[in-house]
Amino acid sequence: MVDLAEPDLIPLDQRTWNRIQQINDEVNKAILPITDQDHWGVADRWDYPDDGLGDCEDIQLLKRKLLVDAGLPRRALRMTVVMDEEGAGHAVLMVRTDYGDFILDNKNDAVLSWQETGYSYVKREGTDSMDWVWLGHRTAPVVTANK
Template sequence: MKIQKAVSAVSGVKVLLLAFGLAGLPNASSAGAISAGNPAPQTMPAPANLGGVSLARLRPWQPADAYRISVVADAYGPLGTYPAAGFSNEEAAPGIDPIQVDPIQTGAIIPGVFGSVALSMHNFPVAARWAPVYNAIVDCTPGSACDHENAAFGEIINIAGKKGFRDKLAFVNSSVNRLIAYRKDSALYGKLDYWAKPSEILEHRAGDCEDFAILKMAALLRAGIPAQSMSLVVLQDRRRKFFHAVLSVSTGSGTFILDSLGNNVAMDSDLPDYVPLYSFSTDRAWIHGSKSGAQIADVAGGFATVAPGEGSSPDATVTPASSGVGAK
């Protein structure tokens, strides 16, 4: 059953919260990486709506109409309000201009990637997987286990660090897609969904879609992209009907998507089939929702059952968001 409830945003605009059903979800989906010799899928439109936190817009955000946020249950904790992150353009790596990484404008409800809105969540169960992974990303420094496991990874970072912003993203995306092979967590770790640390991914030289995103985040962080500008986004591909994960990088010129399904870096606005579910940026977790009238994903069983890269997701459907208030 879906439960909607009105929540007042800072601007006074009411936001509908949709609770996901608690029925079990079978295997979530599979998204394999494209090898260096294979072209990116021609049938996939360039991304328009991905689920990272697109925190750009240096003016206060005011919603134009009602929005609906998808949440699992209010038991996951209160809405959080965070202070703005202290990132400035002076801290940006050389070559990022004229596309400068924006400071994060955080609050209970903020603009999200793929045209979504993002709701900060405390006590989000899925976040337990992310916390140790993010700490390992930060610790993936020169001379660490990351470099010891795979010398090619360090070389990718050295080359990327000398490139301009767009070239840096493109190089890291294509290089990591070639560096590791796509394999399901069930084959590598004997678990339906396992969020590996960068050193584990490099040790196995393989991983599923979120592992590709994790390794790209670690590489870009060392190559000069601020952590606050990057998000690991878990989403549903509504055309292929599977769960997937990508890395998003937010800038003043839009949000760039690094995807294991192709070597080209696309804008989130070019990927209309991607429906964001939740994302992680630094140590924060976000649930994503859509404007009224847009499509949202319904996930039976809640987010804990979503396993990006593991089979199809027949019980995860995309439905139009209604503009009315009330229970369905």
């Protein structure tokens, strides 16, 4: 259920940014990535990784729960489906802020703006309902580090 009384953007200040980064980092370190097939014997299962194991969407669900528990509005925290660097489907958590949309990802400990991920964006949870919104494969440019 989407609570339309909640804001759909988070006012981003240093304290909130630090909390977002902290939760992303802590969950990435605490949960061992494993496919649902290897973990549960099924192709897909969305659940909290209570046993310390989970796939990408399970990890993002936990991050969202912890961010909501920290006081951030659930409506601004959107499960998002992307195509990753290998062309495979992958789930990330999009945090919508007044400074833009940021991505929490179990493949990267850094919280990045969506444009910095190199992913192709397929769909995300909607603002006003439980329906998913098609993003039309908006592609973020691949960013490489200068050495």
